[in-house]
Structures are given as structure tokens and as C-alpha cells.
Amino acid sequence: MLDERLDRSGEARLTQRQADCIARVAQGLSSKEIARELGISPSTVDNHIASAMHQFGFANRNAVARWYLEYRESMAAAETVQGDRPDQPQSNSKSYFRVRIPTIGGIRNSLSLKERLFAIVQVMIVSTMVASTLISFVLGLIFFLKLSKVAV
Incomplete structure (x- = not known):
């Protein structure tokens, strides 16, 4: 399932189905297994994954799945930090004072x-x-x- 955080950030523009498929790829499921769970055809699953791969510039489905997991973890960590300080209002604006460095040999910088x-x-x-x-x-x-x- 696509987290609400992905929509608010403005960085990830995944459809609900793309996110569903990518999350299941990250769990190690095949296209046939994902299709069975979601009630769609395996080729539709492949199309959703391929579309997300193309949109973010990934070479394979495992790379986009790793990115999705890392992105969800980082958003959860950011939300936890913000949740610890209820007196401060939550801001939807991005913080440009934090430099995000891509991993060496990892997925493409987003x-x-x-x-x-x-x-x-x-x-x-x-x-x-x-x-x-x-x-x-x-x-x-x-x-x-x-x-x-x-x-x-």
C-alpha cells in the first residue's frame, strides 16, 4: 500500500498500484504472486513496475524495490522525529539545508x-x-x- 507520506512529500509520484506492486516486489514476490494478490494480470504487474522503473530511472525491479523500502524507512524516521516534538508544527516544505548524498554503488539519486x-x-x-x-x-x-x- 502507498503511504500517505509519499504523496505529501512531492518527491515520489507513484500511483497506488505501482506502490502496491513495488512493495510486494520488495517482499520477494514474483509477478504472478503479486497479480494473484491484487486481482490483476501478471503483465499488468510488470507494466506497473516497469513504469515506476522508467519514471525514477532504475535498471531493474529489485533496485526500485530497494529504493521504495529505503524511502519508506527514511520517511518513517522523519515522522518519528517530528512526532517526538508535538509543540512544533509539522511543515510540508522541504528542508534544503540537509544534504542527501546518494549511496555509493546503490540506486540512482532521486x-x-x-x-x-x-x-x-x-x-x-x-x-x-x-x-x-x-x-x-x-x-x-x-x-x-x-x-x-x-x-x-
Whole structure:
């Protein structure tokens, strides 16, 4: 079943049937078994899965199933964190101050273009800050060493 969270986030745009099929693929069911459970044909199950794979750019059905499970877990964790603080209103807006890094060798990054550009800018800013800190440290060390030679 498709969680309500997927609709509110604006990131995942799965139909109810796509989500049903993908959730069952994640449980290890074949297309025939999924079709029997949902009362549809196996080719319809394959079409729903293929459509979701194409929509999100996955190479196979297992990759889209892994993504779906990871996405549901991350949304459940986010909801748990928000649920711990009832005094704060829940916001439907996305937080762009959290950089989401794709897994190495894992599924394709599901960030939107705006989120990718923002992540790139964040990396550039942090890199610039680290580089300027290192340069300042080295220049300060050189200056200190020159002053200590002059004093001797």
C-alpha cells in the first residue's frame, strides 16, 4: 500500500498500484504472486513496475524495490522525529539545508534538479571555507616562524 507520506512529500509520484506492486516486489514476490494478490494480470504487474522503473530511472525491479523500502524507512524516521516534538508544527516544505548524498554503488539519486544544484552549492561553500581556513593556518604558521627567527 502507498503511504500517505509519499504523496505529501512531492518527491515520489507513484500511483497506488505501482506502490502496491513495488512493495510486494520488495517482499520477494514474483509477478504472478503479486497479480494473484491484487486481482490483476501478471503483465499488468510488470507494466506497473516497469513504469515506476522508467519514471525514477532504475535498471531493474529489485533496485526500485530497494529504493521504495529505503524511502519508506527514511520517511518513517522523519515522522518519528517530528512526532517526538508535538509543540512544533509539522511543515510540508522541504528542508534544503540537509544534504542527501546518494549511496555509493546503490540506486540512482532521486533528488530534483533544484535539490541537486543546492547540494552542489553547499559543497562549494563548505569546500571554500575549508580551503580558506587551511590557507589562513599555513600563512599564520609561516608568519609565526618568521617572527620567531627575527626574535632570535
